[in-house]
Amino acid sequence: MTTELIFGERIGRTASIRLTVSGVLFDSQGRILLIRRADNGWWALPGGGMEPGERVVEAVVRELEEEIGVHVRPVNLFGIYSDPNVIISYDNGARKYHVVSIGFLCEPMYGQLSPGPEVLEIAYFDPEQLPENTAQTHIERIRDAVAFGGSIFVR
Numbered sequence: 001m002t003t004e005l006i007f008g009e010r011i012g013r014t015a016s017i018r019l020t021v022s023g024v025l026f027d028s029q030g031r032i033l034l035i036r037r038a039d040n041g042w043w044a045l046p047g048g049g050m051e052p053g054e055r056v057v058e059a060v061v062r063e064l065e066e067e068i069g070v071h072v073r074p075v076n077l078f079g080i081y082s083d084p085n086v087i088i089s090y091d092n093g094a095r096k097y098h099v100v101s102i103g104f105l106c107e108p109m110y111g112q113l114s115p116g117p118e119v120l121e122i123a124y125f126d127p128e129q130l131p132e133n134t135a136q137t138h139i140e141r142i143r144d145a146v147a148f149g150g151s152i153f154v155r
Contacts, residue, residue: 003039004089005136012084012098020099021060022047022138023072023106024145031124032142034134035067038120039090044135045142046119047101060104068122069114072106079103079144079153086137103141105148 022045025033034043046067050059057074064072082100089096113122125131127146130139144153 002090002092003037005086006089006096007086010084011087015087015096015098018088018097018099019050019056020047020101021050021056021063022101022103022141023060023064023074024078024103024142025064025070025072025106025108027124029124030127032127032145033068033122033124034131035115035122036120037135038118041120042133042135043125043131044138045103048118056102057104060102060106064106065111067116067119069116070111071109073109074104075107076105076148077102077152078105078148079141079155081137081141081155083137083155088137099137101137101141103145103153105145 024045035046036043046064047060048063050056060074061072064070080102084098087096087098115122127142140155
C-alpha cells in the first residue's frame with residue numbers, strides 16, 4: 001500500500017471525509033513519541049481511523065495499543081484538524097480522504113513499547129528536532145500538543 005499527501009486549493013472536495021485520531025505521549029524529558037510508518041517511512045504521531053460504532057476516545061486507545069503496544073488513557077483533547085487543502089491518498093489514488101483528525105494528550109497505563117504491523121520503529125524526539133521525514137500534516141499537531149495550555153486548537 002502506498003500513501004501520499006496531495007496538496008491543492010480546496011482539494012478536499014475531491015475526496016471522502018475520514019475521521020482519524022492521534023495520540024501524543026511525552027516522556028519525562030519532554031520528548032514526543034513518534035512512529036515510523038511502514039507504508040511510507042514517514043515519522044508521525046501514532047493514531048489512525050475511527051471505526052463504526054466506536055467513541056473517539058476508544059479509537060485513540062485502540063490505535064495506540066495496535067501501533068505502539070501500550071494501553072493509554074486520553075487525558076485532554078488538544079486539537080481538531082481539517083485542512084481542506086490536503087488529502088491523503090492510498091493505493092495509488094484508489095482511496096482518497098479529506099482527513100478530520102482529533103488530537104489527544106495521553107498518559108501510558110500499561111504495556112511495553114513494541115511496533116505493531118503498520119509501524120517500522122518507535123522513538124522519542126525533541127519537539128524542536130523532529131526527523132526530516134516527519135509527516136507534514138503532523139508537524140502542526142506536534143507544535144500544538146507542546147503548546148497546549150487548556151484551549152483547544154481548531155485548525
